[in-house]
Amino acid sequence: MTMTDPKLNKPLDILSDKAAYLAAQKRRNLFIALGLFGFVVMVFLVSIIRMAEASRPQG
């Protein structure tokens, strides 16, 4: 579907623009998911280390 952008006076391809927006959104979502996963793994590992330190005999 092609329309003309009245401001820029150039063809505006709505479908390909929408596909590009969705692709960009998907990439951003993927990075958010990776970040959250990394955060959860980090909290898990820190918890293990902290528990191991706490259970070690003092002195």
Next chain:
Amino acid sequence: VNAIPDMTDTPPLEPLSSDSKTSTSAYSEKALRASPADYFQLLKPRVMSLVVFTGLTGLVVAPVDINPFLAFVAVLCIALGAGAAGALNMALEGETDALMRRTRGRPVASGRVTKSDALGFGGILAFLSVVMMWLAINNLAAGLLALTILYYVVFYTLILKRRTPLNIVIGGAAGAFPPVIGWAAATGQAPIEAWLLFAIIFLWTPPHSWALALYTADDYAKAGIPMMPVAKGAKSTRLQILLYSLIMVPVACVPIAFNMGGLPYMIVSGIGGIGFLAMAVRLFMSKAGDHPEGGENSLYDVKREALWARNLFAYSILYLTALFAALLLHHAFTG
């Protein structure tokens, strides 16, 4: 976390357009296409690398061994905190950044990321970095990290930057905190040795930033930021660069008295310091900044008159890096 200007940020030069000001408020076509790389750029990665380096140095120089994974988490939290502060700064300064050649390619200024998205991104990262530091490391390191982010975003960006030519002097403290945070992460304390590292960066920031401002003063004036060359003139700025250098170089030698860096640090702080002073004197005698040029295509591409300002700016980065590298290597290899 860092009041050091984004010294290696060389954005692509696009013509300043009228919509670059308004593009920060709504979802433009560019913002809908924003990539993860745009968000990464919000973190000021090059500034972040210096922050990570100085924070890591504080952590390694501290006389306590820390679990390597917890050390990694501490450095990551410092990096994320610095990045969060950078993102919040860019969100709040988007319209000002759009007026300056050096910063107009930044994600918010160019409309690739909206102001609200940058605020949300920076806010969440700031929260996570402080909480993680608190849970994984200790209260003091988390408190100092939170204080640093607040200091940079609220005190420096919102309050000082537009009000006083001493913005970078007072605000420079934000960039000086990372070694103290690193030290606190390792030991749970912040002794005088940690504050000595703080003092070196704190005193280094004005000559470093003003050397840059001498040849980008036009841009700062256009954006209404009263940097020293804009408010007091080039001659006064050159004198103050020299005075700060005369204080900073001896302070940078003090860690020797605390047995902090060994022979490598002695050599770097001695010879490097003499070089710094020589360049500051040469800059003082030059006419750098007398005819501000507003910045060329790159930070290092300047007119002949401003060469000594450019040289001191570049040398100051090398000098600080060498000082902390000497400390880091000495303690990494000798314990």
